Amino acid sequence: MANDKHATQLLLAFISLALAALVDGASTTAQFRFYMHDTVTASAGSPATAVRVVRGAAPLPGDPVNRFGDLYVIDDPLTEGPSAASPVVGRAQGFYLFASRSDPALLLCADMVFTSGKHNGSAVAVLARDAILDDVRELPVIGGTGGFRGAAGYGLLRTHAFNASTNNAVLRIDMHLSV
Amino acid sequence: MANDKHATQLLLAFISLALAALVDGASTTAQFRFYMHDTVTASAGSPATAVRVVRGAAPLPGDPVNRFGDLYVIDDPLTEGPSAASPVVGRAQGFYLFASRSDPALLLCADMVFTSGKHNGSAVAVLARDAILDDVRELPVIGGTGGFRGAAGYGLLRTHAFNASTNNAVLRIDMHLSV
């Protein structure tokens, strides 16, 4: 009887450890904020970081600049704070495509590579619809490398500043990851 | 002895609940069907929704129209039923690229945004090889937003109708998601 009880308690202990491991396996999270500087129009000391490489055919309604099908390659600095002078933490490299016939909405596909700070050496890739006039846009994380290998989660993208004459923008991204 | 038994039973109850939560956590599913209208050639009242914005260099064998490297931007209506007059449930926005040197096979990358019906406000992104002559093509879901945040799964794509002179197509998609 004492042996039975002992065996049962041992088994329970093992089961509890296994359960803890399973639950724990999905529970490490990272939440952090950074800013993305999308410079379409260069100025002194500030080169263009988003360059149109394909011109679409169909004008967007009420938009004299952008067309359905415009494709921009981007290599945008990521900074700690909203100022362009804020410390750089990485870069967003990839493209955006004007993929709506009626609205200023992009398909955004970029690898966000962190080159300094806590996440130095890690990266996350996002693929998302970016309806640029919406207050908040959700960016699904589709892949991660380095410390973010196997990461899942999403970013929330907000327009922090936008200059309608240059089309330059500063975007705030709040990243929520489970690793 | 009675206390021991009680403690064991309580522990078992907790373990069972934890297990149920773990198993349940992966079990919510959504299955639904819709149709995607890919209009390459416009007609009266029916604008082009897929527009070639990059022309490839190398002709595909036996294909007088398409070339390896052709890139189309798309903003295709998604409807409940196969008819173009069927209620619109969303749009597929993104691109396809002729990415085979020998076959009519695309790399399809699109965000499928649902704008009415049960999944209004949610979206899934797919990235897939689409061998357009195959009966069934599998579309891995690589990201989701709104009610589909964190979704995994796949779609099955079938050609419902194809007009060889206009290259316009109606595609049926059966989506299988776990959220």
Add this chain to the structure above:
Amino acid sequence: MANDKHATQLLLAFISLALAALVDGASTTAQFRFYMHDTVTASAGSPATAVRVVRGAAPLPGDPVNRFGDLYVIDDPLTEGPSAASPVVGRAQGFYLFASRSDPALLLCADMVFTSGKHNGSAVAVLARDAILDDVRELPVIGGTGGFRGAAGYGLLRTHAFNASTNNAVLRIDMHLSV
């Protein structure tokens, strides 16, 4: 008392089986190696498999050939061994984009379709930054089809051979998947 003990043991057995199923569900893995032949410059009997379809605007520093924004469509053979004469196991179809303003770094997006061998009929999609001078580049797997439906994991990409006058490369990929 005997009934109580029996019931407890039965419950423990069920819990153990459920746990085993949960743990096992995440444990099937596949590890395999193949080589990717990226032929930019054709030669007799060896057609180009990577073709530039978009020309970027801004030259890369110290690089007379490539520009920020260059887009290549690819349909690269995948082989068992590093030799071009090695048995073909599949093809990598998609694109790469020069997405850095300062370095030879690509955004690589491709579906790797296996057409013979153990993984015949399956495919994995990758989306990654490929800093082509780095020893090892990590390729997150973002989707899978066929036997790799629902797969997660990553590939490790290494340059096996590179010809600086033709820009042709043979790349080694070690794939690590859990299915």
